[in-house]
Amino acid sequence: xxxxxxxxxxxxxxxxxxxxxxxxxxxxxxxxxxxxxxxxxxxxxxxxxxxxxxxxxxxxxxxxxxxxxxxxxxxxxxxxxxxxxxxxxxxxxxxxxxxxxxxxxxxxxxxxxxxxxxxxxxxxxx
Amino acid sequence: xxxxxxxxxxxxxxxxxxxxxxxxxxxxxxxxxxxxxxxxxxxxxxxxxxxxxxxxxxxxxxxxxxxxxxxxxxxxxxxxxxxxxxxxxxxxxxxxxxxxxxxxxxxxxxx
Numbered sequence: 516x517x518x519x520x521x522x523x524x525x526x527x528x529x530x531x532x533x534x535x536x537x538x539x540x541x542x543x544x545x546x547x548x549x550x551x552x553x554x555x556x557x558x559x560x561x562x563x564x565x566x567x568x569x570x571x572x573x574x575x576x577x578x579x580x581x582x583x584x585x586x587x588x589x590x591x592x593x594x595x596x597x598x599x600x601x602x603x604x605x606x607x608x609x610x611x612x613x614x615x616x617x618x619x620x621x622x623x624x625x626x627x628x629x630x631x632x633x634x635x636x637x638x639x640x641x
Numbered sequence: 642x643x644x645x646x647x648x649x650x651x652x653x654x655x656x657x658x659x660x661x662x663x664x665x666x667x668x669x670x671x672x673x674x675x676x677x678x679x680x681x682x683x684x685x686x687x688x689x690x691x692x693x694x695x696x697x698x699x700x701x702x703x704x705x706x707x708x709x710x711x712x713x714x715x716x717x718x719x720x721x722x723x724x725x726x727x728x729x730x731x732x733x734x735x736x737x738x739x740x741x742x743x744x745x746x747x748x749x750x751x752x
Contacts, residue, residue, distance in 0.1 A: 519685075550741070559643060560678070560686075560729050562741040577738055610686065621733030621741070625692040627676045628731070628741075631685045 517541040517630045519611045524635030527601050535635060537594040537611030542630075545569070545589040548614035550628065551596050553607035553637075563609070564596065565619030574619055579605075601639045608634040644669065645730050645744035652750040658718040661747045663730035665711045669742055673733045675713040677706055680727040680746075689728070690715060717749075725751045 523535040535551070551563040564585040565574045573585050584597040594611055611632040616623035646664040653659040663675065677690040688697050690706035693713065705716045717724055730744040 554680075559746040560680075560731070560743040562743065565741070574740060576740060620739060621673060625674065625695065626733060627688060627691040628678070629688050629691075629697065631678075631687070633683075633685045 517613065519613060519630060519632035521609065521611045521632045521635035524609065524637045526638045526640065528641050529602060529639055531601055532597070532599045533601065533637060535596040535598065535609055535611075535637070537632060539592045539594065539611075539613070542613065544592040546617060548616055548619040549585075549587060549594045550612040550614060550619060551585065551594075552610045552612050552628070552631075553605075554610070554634075555604070555607040558607075561607075565614070566594070567619050568617040572618060572620070598637070601637075603639050606637060606639045608636050610634045643745040644734060644742035645732065647728075647730060647744035647747045649745065650748045650750065652752055653717075653720045654752045655720055655722065657720045658716060659720060659749065660717075661715045661728050661730075661749070663713045663715070663744050665713070665732060667711060668736040669732040669734040670708065670711040670713065672735065675706065675708050676731045677715045678729045678731065680729065686729075720751055722751050725749055 518540045520538045527533050548567050550565040566585045582600045586595045612628045613630040616626050674692045679687045679689045693708040694706045703719045728747045734742045
């Protein structure tokens with residue numbers, strides 16, 4: 516059974532940093548791209564970042580580019596999101612998501628996010 | 642404002658058939674497939690439809706998807722109370738800032 520368990524969320528002041536983690540199990544982690552998707556309170560889903568199976572390629576939404584860094588540790592089946600210079604608009608539930616492809620940019624068929632975690636809540640407030 | 646456009650709400654009575662639309666553009670729907678996700682409060686989002694009209698194992702055949710040109714739709718037949726949820730369409734977007742994009746979501750209410 517595929518399991519994705521996020522951790523690391525919490526309350527942070529504007530301008531500060533947080534590091535999210537995702538523990539993956541139930542599939543061959545180093546064969547799949549992974550993503551972070553977020554949902555702000557009362558808002559829709561927003562793709563945040565993606566990383567290829569071997570970390571060679573990464574992508575970011577414009578809203579977080581230059582502030583967030585995605586990484587993975589295939590030896591530990593874990594995914595991370597380092598968030599810096601946090602803003603109030605980063606307040607959201609952050610989901611760890613598995614891709615069916617090895618690359619993060621929809622470069623296989625069928626490309627989809629087939630498993631999601633339950634999310635970890637990040638609140639940015641003074 | 643979301644790249645993909647969905648109606649904010651939809652509703653139906655038990656047993657009824659409802660459809661949810663999703664409008665895109667040539668940079669996303671033009672050459673890429675559409676996926677649909679179901680969000681229930683307190684649970685992990687669930688893949689409902691992939692590649693425009695394919696159902697993952699475990700998804701009831703009451704759920705179906707279609708795509709034509711730059712529009713897609715999700716249909717739910719034999720509506721059940723447990724279908725009350727938020728539904729999102731998604732696709733890869735090939736524009737200058739290539740990324741995955743989502744619709745704004747549709748809240749389905751079962752009356």
